[in-house]
Amino acid sequence: xxxxxxxxxxxxxxxxxxxxxxxxxxxxxxxxxxxxxxxxxxxxxxxxxxxxxxxxxxxxxxxxxxxxxxxxxxxxxxxxxxxxxxxxxxxxxxxxxxxxxxxxxxxxxxxxxxxxxxxxxxxxxxxxxxxxxxxxxxxxxxxxxxxxxxxxxxxxxxxxxxxxxxxxxxxxxxxxxxxxxxxxxxxxxxxxxxxxxxxxxxxxxxxxxxxxxxxxxxxxxxxxxxxxxxxxxxxxxxxxxxxxxxxxxxxxxxxxxxxxxxxxxxxxxxxxxxxxxxxxxxxxxxxxxxxxxxxxxxxxxxxxx
Amino acid sequence: xxxxxxxxxxxxxxxxxxxxxxxxxxxxxxxxxxxxxxxxxxxxxxxxxxxxxxxxxxxxxxxxxxxxxxxxxxxxxxxxxxxxxxxxxxxxxxxxxxxxxxxxxxxxxxxxxxxxxxxxxxxxxxxxxxxxxxxxxxxxxxxxxxxxxxxxxxxxxxxxxxxxxxxxxxxxxxxxxxxxxxxxxxxxxxxxxxxxxxxxxxxxxxxxxxxxxxxxxxxxxxxxxxxxxxxxxxxxxxxxxxxxxxxxxxxxxxxxxxxxxxxxxxxxxxxxxxxxxxxxxxxxxxxxxxxxxxxxxxxxxxxx
Numbered sequence: 169x170x171x172x173x174x175x176x177x178x179x180x181x182x183x184x185x186x187x188x189x190x191x192x193x194x195x196x197x198x199x200x201x202x203x204x205x206x207x208x209x210x211x212x213x214x215x216x217x218x219x220x221x222x223x224x225x226x227x228x229x230x231x232x233x234x235x236x237x238x239x240x241x242x243x244x245x246x247x248x249x250x251x252x253x254x255x256x257x258x259x260x261x262x263x264x265x266x267x268x269x270x271x272x273x274x275x276x277x278x279x280x281x282x283x284x285x286x287x288x289x290x291x292x293x294x295x296x297x298x299x300x301x302x303x304x305x306x307x308x309x310x311x312x313x314x315x316x317x318x319x320x321x322x323x324x325x326x327x328x329x330x331x332x333x334x335x336x337x338x339x340x341x342x343x344x345x346x347x348x349x350x351x352x353x354x355x356x357x358x359x360x361x362x363x364x365x366x367x368x369x370x371x372x373x374x375x376x377x378x379x380x381x382x383x384x385x386x387x388x389x390x391x392x393x394x395x396x397x398x399x400x401x402x403x404x405x406x407x408x409x410x411x412x413x414x415x416x417x418x419x420x421x422x423x424x425x426x427x428x429x430x431x432x433x434x435x436x437x438x439x440x441x442x443x444x445x446x447x448x449x450x451x452x453x454x455x456x457x458x459x460x461x462x463x464x465x466x467x468x469x470x471x472x473x
Numbered sequence: 474x475x476x477x478x479x480x481x482x483x484x485x486x487x488x489x490x491x492x493x494x495x496x497x498x499x500x501x502x503x504x505x506x507x508x509x510x511x512x513x514x515x516x517x518x519x520x521x522x523x524x525x526x527x528x529x530x531x532x533x534x535x536x537x538x539x540x541x542x543x544x545x546x547x548x549x550x551x552x553x554x555x556x557x558x559x560x561x562x563x564x565x566x567x568x569x570x571x572x573x574x575x576x577x578x579x580x581x582x583x584x585x586x587x588x589x590x591x592x593x594x595x596x597x598x599x600x601x602x603x604x605x606x607x608x609x610x611x612x613x614x615x616x617x618x619x620x621x622x623x624x625x626x627x628x629x630x631x632x633x634x635x636x637x638x639x640x641x642x643x644x645x646x647x648x649x650x651x652x653x654x655x656x657x658x659x660x661x662x663x664x665x666x667x668x669x670x671x672x673x674x675x676x677x678x679x680x681x682x683x684x685x686x687x688x689x690x691x692x693x694x695x696x697x698x699x700x701x702x703x704x705x706x707x708x709x710x711x712x713x714x715x716x717x718x719x720x721x722x723x724x725x726x727x728x729x730x731x732x733x734x735x736x737x738x739x740x741x742x743x744x745x746x747x748x749x750x751x752x753x754x755x756x757x758x759x760x761x762x763x764x765x766x767x768x769x770x771x772x773x774x775x776x777x
Contacts, residue, residue, distance in 0.1 A: 237714050284717075
């Protein structure tokens with residue numbers, strides 16, 4: 169397979185390979201990882217440590233990520249993967265794989281990280297956020313999504329993963345913080361670690377992309393809050409109009425008296441919803457509780473342009 | 474020297490045997506679903522579960538003798554694509570594979586080979602999955618695919634006209650496809666048809682641009698004689714790579730069948746999907762490669 173890389177590169181450069189990512193609107197990763205990006209990623213890789221520790225030569229992937237993770241690569245490309253580095257280490261009886269994905273922007277790194285995590289994971293202090301289990305440690309830091317995998321026959325591989333994660337996070341540097349947009353989601357009632365950044369067709373609506381979402385539990389019932397980001401207020405209002413049109417066509421829509429400027433819609437597919445635009449944001453609360461107005465006012469107050 | 478009387482006698486005997494075989498084929502089910510009543514947690518218990526479910530599934534189809542005859546060569550194609558341990562449910566359960574190897578030899582196979590063209594390095598995936606050790610212990614020849622042995626072949630599919638295929642897969646007498654049931658971020662599920670991608674080389678990422686057509690192309694070309702789906706542990710999210718144990722669920726099931734569409738259709742339900750919502754299963758059924766309505770085959774259910 170690796171022998172075919174040069175051929176693929178030539179075909180891609182010649183435009184002979186179908187450009188699926190381009191068609192979907194996502195930025196296309198380079199066919200070949202530039203030397204500057206290799207250097208940037210390479211600096212994040214710790215040197216092998218300890219007696220007898222060793223590491224394989226790092227491998228870099230971008231548009232050809234499929235060769236390493238098959239169809240899972242599609243999700244990384246959807247979140248605008250720039251490039252990734254893969255390196256295998258051996259320390260004692262532990263075998264460790266380090267995969268560092270450069271997603272270009274922190275919000276994209278959060279997008280792919282949040283798509284893969286589950287609220288049930290065991291979360292630990294690693295980068296801005298991370299989780300661990302017997303063989304896997306995944307964490308997020310800045311524009312990078314880092315995935316470690318380790319196996320040990322004699323004992324737990326967790327200590328070695330934690331140590332490597334700490335060193336990689338330090339090398340990435342910057343603030344260990346999640347994207348600022350997440351602070352808009354009120355904490356009360358929010359299902360921990362349910363926040364996601366959806367780059368394509370949130371709730372099945374392409375016009376709402378991109379958006380952040382989070383799940384809430386109000387009086388035992390689940391609601392979902394979606395905040396769609398636009399370039400400006402005009403675009404946010406256009407999304408609002410599209411939402412109104414959608415509910416008018418598929419169910420019903422009317423003014424929401426408890427919240428000036430907001431609309432209440434209902435359809436057989438989505439159920440009930442309240443939505444409004446504020447600045448360059450379009451906000452949608454699915455399955456709103458009876459006293460949703462206070463909650464949404466708080467959301468609106470947190471939205472700053 | 475065979476005289477005419479002997480010839481007529483042996484021809485008649487062969488005819489009766491053939492007729493019997495055909496009746497057996499007609500009477501034998503096309504799909505068997507073996508379920509374990511308990512959910513063992515210890516490795517030995519899970520290994521025992523895998524062995525018993527695999528045997529039960531194949532026996533319900535009429536036994537391995539229905540598929541493998543004396544002196545034949547068998548190629549077993551598990552999923553060995555990922556650098557993952559069995560408990561991570563990204564690769565086929567090693568004891569399912571080993572049991573099949575043993576059953577093939579018991580049926581008279583001359584040679585049983587086990588291999589895959591993995592995404593991660595074979596040097597890591599084969600031992601990590603446990604398949605290499607288990608299959609070799611059962612007598613199989615487990616090998617890393619040699620790039621020189623891929624030959625461009627005419628697939629004559631809707632999308633795949635020609636493609637490099639591992640020569641031994643088409644040269645063997647019997648192909649047994651042994652996938653694991655998993656989520657797949659692109660095709661929603663990866664089951665039998667998707668597992669066949671491990672029998673080809675070339676720029677396999679191009680398959681992903683039309684999986685609803687390319688996977689049925691592969692299924693139509695390879696036509697495995699037997700499909701054994703490992704659904705003891707299934708990967709319900711972040712597939713096909715997986716890794717996190719949070720994504721692994723126990724289904725305690727092994728599905729065996731001769732209808733690759735029906736096996737995938739039932740497998741999709743184990744992952745919580747309607748087969749009618751999975752494009753490549755629908756397309757394969759549309760092409761007549763098998764029956765998406767697996768219930769119409771009256772699957773034999775075995776509780777072990």
